[in-house]
Amino acid sequence: MAGKEYAKREEVTVICRCEDVTLEEIRTLINQGITDMEQLKRLLRVGMGPCQGRTCSALLAGEIARATGKYVGEVKLTTFRPLTAPIKLEVLTRGETHD
Amino acid sequence: MTKTADAVVIGGGIVGCATAYNLAKLGCKKVVLVEEKYLASGATGRCGAGVRMQWGTEPNCILARDSIKMLENLEEELEYPGSIEFKQSGYLLLAYTEKMVEQFHMNIGLQHRLGIPSCWVTPEEVKEIVPHLNTQGLHGATYCPKDGHCNPFKTTDAYAQAAKRLGVEILTYTKVTDLPRNSDRIKGVETTAGIIEAPLVIACAGAYTRQLARLVGVDLPIYPERHQILVTEPVEPLLGPMVMSFYHGTYCQQVPHGGFLMGLGDPHEVKDFNEDSTWQFLHEMAAKITFMLPVLKEVRVVRQWSGLYDLTPDKTQILGAIPEVPGFFVAAGFSGHGFMMAPVVGKLMAEVMLGLEPQYPIEMYGVKRFAEGSLYVEPSVV
Known part of the structure; x- marks a missing residue:
């Protein structure tokens, strides 16, 4: 759904800005019993965009904690993978010669 | 806690989920799938998401060709509400x-x-x-x-959801700790969530399948x-x-x-x-x-x-019964191309486990080929 379509609706909360995942979509899966952040990530792409979940992981963990009654610190986060920030492929080719 | 089942599937990747679905579809009443982490947490969810028919050996060409045909209609067959992103x-x-x-x-x-x-x-x-x-x-x-692409997470989810609708029980974050036997025959699986007694057990655990087979004294070249x-x-x-x-x-x-x-x-x-x-x-x-x-x-x-x-010496999967241990089956050793072959493999394995005539002769994928030296060396692997 594009940003403009969101604007038409009254109440939309976007949790993952990179992948455009809404709170409603997350709650739908949580209500189906999917409370594992690893599964939510793979089914919704939440946290898979350029920021790699740096914005939405905490929000998602909070939502899971609310649904499961767990303390938010007990919600297992997904693996943080390299890279720390997006880098252009061209930049990654450098370094072997004096370029 | 001990429970009983008609069949246990070890591994919640695409092969395990497809096998569990097909077992239930063919009438196997109580099927339990055991996964150590979460669904598609292993090779399935980490793969390159490609599907291709262009292989260099007959066994691989056949499985890939017919699996891709099945992918064309898989969303309908599994009544999946989402998209498996097949292109x-x-x-x-x-x-x-x-x-x-x-x-x-x-x-x-x-x-x-x-x-x-x-x-x-x-x-x-x-x-x-x-x-x-x-x-x-x-x-x-x-x-x-x-040839083309398909989403591994969604395809696994589609199989898992369809399997659940047919009554398959899926246990995630459950590790298999032993494979008990009754003389030679498999008796079930021992897990961190208790014992599950079953006459049929299949290991679809990718590279970890070798360790599972060792529990019953079988050494697989994976x-x-x-x-x-x-x-x-x-x-x-x-x-x-x-x-x-x-x-x-x-x-x-x-x-x-x-x-x-x-x-x-x-x-x-x-x-x-x-x-x-x-x-x-x-x-x-x-x-x-x-x-x-x-x-x-x-x-x-x-x-x-x-x-x-999960690499084998000829880069071709091992499918079928393990003759030394009646009731124990293996679908592993896919050497980097399991995702694209899973739709047909899941069907074949369910047929073989239930004693039905499989869609193709499955002998050519058997583990015996390594002892006999009749290998299918796949040349087209990255």
Whole structure:
């Protein structure tokens, strides 16, 4: 759904800005019993965009904690993978010669 | 706590989920699937998401050809509310040496005998299919328009949801700790969530299948081998087919979401369960892919990860019963191409386990071939 379509609706909360995942979509899966952040990530792409979940992981963990009654610190986060920030492929080719 | 089942499936990847679904569909009443982590947490969820019919041996061509046919209608068959993101925009396999040209022509001959619509394309024709490709040093390529992409998470989820609707119980975060036997026959599985007694057990645990088989005294020639992969930010459509080069050991495809998925096979990789990511991979992958597809220079990498191939000596899967242990079955050793073969494999394994006549003779995939030396050495693997 594009940003403009969101604007038409009254109440939309976007949790993952990179992948455009809404709170409603997350709650739908949580209500189906999917409370594992690893599964939510793979089914919704939440946290898979350029920021790699740096914005939405905490929000998602909070939502899971609310649904499961767990303390938010007990919600297992997904693996943080390299890279720390997006880098252009061209930049990654450098370094072997004096370029 | 002890419970009973008619069949236990070990492994919640695509092969395990497809097998569990097919067992239930064929009337097996109580099926339990046991997964150590979460669904698609192993090789399935880490793979390159490509599906291709262009293989170099008959056993692989048949399984891939018919699995891709099944993918065309899988959403309907499994009544999946989402999309498995199946697209057929082809695979282009690049030939950079005379020897590769020769091998590829042999492969095309085999593929045509098996009804696979692949063809040889000249560098000029390659340029028409992938305008952004650097054809420097290229002798030509083979192309099959039926090959393409499918989302491994969604496809596994589709099978798992359909299996659950048919009554399959899926236990995640449950580890198999032992495989008890009654004299030789399998008796069930011992797990961190208790014992499950069952007359039929199948191991579909990728590279971990060897350890499982050791529990019943069987040594399978399956070796873990790390393969690394990365994904870029999504950009506008630039590349239709998967572009694969056995010369460079690389593959690269733009997935429907817009990101480019690309990976590299390292011939010096040791056979171990190492799943670390390295900066050397990033550097080498970037150098090779920007040579082949210079347009990608400006595209950003957002994430890298690795996964394990479950490699066999002939790079062909081991499917079927383990004769020494009645009731115990294996579907593993896919050597990097399990995802694309799973739809048919799940069906075959369910048929064999339930004593039905399988759709194809399954003997050629049996473990016996290693003792007999009748191997099917797959030449077309990254």
